[in-house]
Amino acid sequence: MNWTSAAPAVSAAFLGSMVEAVEALTIVLAVASVRGWRAAGLGALSGLALLAVIVLALGPLLNHVPLHPLQFLIGILLLLFGMRWLRKAILRAAGLIPLHDETKAFAQETEQLRDQARRHEARLDWVAGLASFKAVLLEGIEVVFIVLAVGAGHGLLVPASIGALAACLLVVAIGFVLHRPLARVPENTLKFVVGVMLSAFGVFWTGEGLGVVWPGEDLAIVAFAVLFLVIALLAVTLARRQNAAALP
């Protein structure tokens, strides 16, 4: 294993998965606070089970896809996914859109479930379990995508999976101890960093898929990440200035 490419892959998987796990935990905790741990736990476990089935069914197929088309496809998906995260993180850092607030998300989800409880008391366990299931499944799919995207091209699936699993276990452990959403996690900073890293991986894999031999080989990922970081910080500064100038 080459640590030059493994370190960015493992850290991208760890940080990206931490963001997703925090978001899923908020909804599972909201469900648990309204309807108890049975509905929340069953929903979350069902989501995890379906996720495992998807990974086990699709994982082996990756071995049958030729390397260059796989790198090209994953590279494009990484660019779409990573640059979308980075754009949103830039706009949040510039104060143009509000920061993601886990406490607010928790309150909204709880209120929504209580409202549903008033209307459909009889099948509330279903509704609550489904909310928990959906949160774990959808955030889990993002985790799986990040792991596949940063790990599949260079045989780094195992280290990237370990990074993602460590992040999820850490968030779940802290969530169980605190019993409230992890509002103090600097989510936008994490999204900013992960957006930069995923965009850098995206350029690298798309280029490799096109047959580009990057100068410095794997070290090029680090150089791309630095460039994306510089441009993103520049965008934050310019967007802030533009916003300040537009105010009366």
Add this chain to the structure above:
Amino acid sequence: MNLFTTALRELIGLFIDDGWLAAAILGVVAVAAITASFISGGRLAAGAILLCGLLAVLLVNALAAARR
């Protein structure tokens, strides 16, 4: 069916949020792919187009979104 549609919409939403950004990314990739495929010795140039094009797309798109 409703759950399936919602899941599909959320799955697409993972990659496409702002249509302008997605179209610009795919446009840069297409130009890089054409350069790599049809110009002799164009692979390194394709890499440069990819990197510089995407950095430019990010900056322009973020500033355009800030103006909106």
